Amino acid sequence: xxxPRSVVVVGASAAGLAAAEGLRRQGYDGSLTLIGEESHxxxxxPPLSKxxxxxxxxxxxTALRTPEVLSGLDLELRLGSAATxxxxxxxxxxxxxxxxxxxxxxxxxxxxxxRRLPGTDGVPGVHVxxxxxxxxxxxxxxxxxxHLVIVGGGFVGAEAAAVARGLGCEVTLVTDAPQPMSDALxxxxxxxxxxxxxxxxxxxxxxxxxxxxxxxxxRATGVVLSDGRTVSAGAVLVGIGAVPNTEWLAxxxxxxxxxxxxxxxxxxxxxxxxxxxxxSWPDPLTGARTRVEHRTNAGEQGLAAARNLLAExxxxxxxxxxxxxxxxQYDLKIQIHGRTGGADRIALVDGSLxxxxxxxxxxxxxxxxxxxxxxxxxxxxxxxxxxxxRVPWDEALAAGAVEPPHGEPIPGAIPESAIPEPTGGAx
Amino acid sequence: xxxxxxxxxxxxAGQCVLVAPEVFDQRDDDGIVVVLHQTPPQEQxxxxxxxxxxxxxxxxxxxx
Numbered sequence: 309x310x311x312p313r314s315v316v317v318v319g320a321s322a323a324g325l326a327a328a329e330g331l332r333r334q335g336y337d338g339s340l341t342l343i344g345e346e347s348h349x350x351x352x353x354p355p356l357s358k359x360x361x362x363x364x365x366x367x368x369x370t371a372l373r374t375p376e377v378l379s380g381l382d383l384e385l386r387l388g389s390a391a392t393x394x395x396x397x398x399x400x401x402x403x404x405x406x407x408x409x410x411x412x413x414x415x416x417x418x419x420x421x422x423r424r425l426p427g428t429d430g431v432p433g434v435h436v437x438x439x440x441x442x443x444x445x446x447x448x449x450x451x452x453x454x455h456l457v458i459v460g461g462g463f464v465g466a467e468a469a470a471v472a473r474g475l476g477c478e479v480t481l482v483t484d485a486p487q488p489m490s491d492a493l494x495x496x497x498x499x500x501x502x503x504x505x506x507x508x509x510x511x512x513x514x515x516x517x518x519x520x521x522x523x524x525x526x527r528a529t530g531v532v533l534s535d536g537r538t539v540s541a542g543a544v545l546v547g548i549g550a551v552p553n554t555e556w557l558a559x560x561x562x563x564x565x566x567x568x569x570x571x572x573x574x575x576x577x578x579x580x581x582x583x584x585x586x587x588s589w590p591d592p593l594t595g596a597r598t599r600v601e602h603r604t605n606a607g608e609q610g611l612a613a614a615r616n617l618l619a620e621x622x623x624x625x626x627x628x629x630x631x632x633x634x635x636x637q638y639d640l641k642i643q644i645h646g647r648t649g650g651a652d653r654i655a656l657v658d659g660s661l662x663x664x665x666x667x668x669x670x671x672x673x674x675x676x677x678x679x680x681x682x683x684x685x686x687x688x689x690x691x692x693x694x695x696x697x698r699v700p701w702d703e704a705l706a707a708g709a710v711e712p713p714h715g716e717p718i719p720g721a722i723p724e725s726a727i728p729e730p731t732g733g734a735x
Numbered sequence: 736x737x738x739x740x741x742x743x744x745x746x747x748a749g750q751c752v753l754v755a756p757e758v759f760d761q762r763d764d765d766g767i768v769v770v771l772h773q774t775p776p777q778e779q780x781x782x783x784x785x786x787x788x789x790x791x792x793x794x795x796x797x798x799x
Contacts, residue, residue: 329788352793354746372793604750604791611788632791634746641747641766685747685766692753 312412312579313338315617316401318391319417320344322352322603323584325372326610327415332381334618340383341409343401345418347388348440349378354603356443357467358636362474363447367440391418394560396577413579413617416557416568417610420550420585420601425459428521428546433528435545437464446545450475454542457531459518461488463635464547466501469510470637480511480539482518482531489635492644493680494654497668500661500682501637508638513539550601552586567599572626574613581617583609592626593698594647604632630696640664643688646678646695653701656710658687667691671701736780737798738787740768744794751790755782768794 315331317324320342328342344350351370359365378385386403393402400408422436433454435446446468450456456472458465461483472479485491487498488505502512513533521544522530530540552567562576563569567588570576574589582589584606588599608629616624635642651670659666659682667688670678675698681688694704738758747766751759758779760769775783780799787795 326788333784333788354792602791604748604789607789607791632748632750634748634791636746643747685749686761686763689749689752689761689766692749 315413316341316411317415323417323606323610325350326607327614330611330614345390361471416582417584418553457541460547482513573624581613583613602633648678746792751786754786
């Protein structure tokens, strides 16, 4: 292999690791450096808001690979090293300690960080859930059984609510959406989720913004809502989405917008590719620039970036995917294939909302755009080809789906802008 | 090649079944992965490696 002789991967989480492994599996035998800001070897984020927070796993179980498998990759692993700059002309990554790492090929997988509420950085009692430290800090707090107020009704908030109730905390979930997770699932299924959370003792407050966090004696003591109410809190979890980590690329010439603006093959510049939460690419399926913050996408894009980096000139392949995300809440296993954002209709395929066991198709502009399942995992997989092929809606209905699940079809069921939050630590 | 899975990590995504349907399946009731061939034939090796790589729960381990 004449080119490249050196590849640097910045970001040592799921996407970066997948890229490193993908390079080796494709036969790349040159020098390979994996740079991570955190001090931990690559670990998995979805368990942070589930098994780790619940205490059923300890931190070491979140490791993505054993030390033996990692060392088998023949990596220079530089952990605890934040990348602070990129010199695309010299082809060097600049690290926080001032050192520079030269590359011929570069994969950027620096992910996202949890969005915070202004003025709450470092305030005791205010938590986010994105990193292992975040999860361990929240877990320690939950052990004191505080009244946990969760700001945000996405995946992270809903999963943490379920775990915190299981640990005996009083829980209030505040979301500006009409129902928990309705951004991803629509109002009907969101209403089912709300009912489940309510039955488990969560106070669910919808259609309201959290205006600010009350701080007294240097500690969070409550949340002021936009309707004037104050909810007292022993701890606050803020789960309001994530921000792409691109600031370090300022001035590098790498195109930035909502993430790194790659081409369809995930290429972001000369010898530079991006993968995972931070990558925004024109999705060949929809034509729209898309950034996906899901665990599965991180793995798939890491592999794709590795393949395209090693491909002969002109042989890089556009990245295409059927996004997949899952969430565990109480005894519910919720899964989504495809894109539910912007769906204008929903049809039940199997089961019933009342039984909390069903599959449903989501449609947009006359075609299937997504499939959702609750506690029906194998049957849901059978619907995935309808999503992948964007089957015409009428054809899908003819195959047995029932529209609508409740009353009339739901126009504008899900806002265009809605992108499902990921399943772990505001990932 | 030998395949092991950690069932309590499996999230039931079924991505492994999509990549290597001759080697993996899912249980009907909870969607947990079922390994059909723990020592798969050589022509399945690449599919199996891919399946392990795309598993969103890192539940599949391949020993070679």
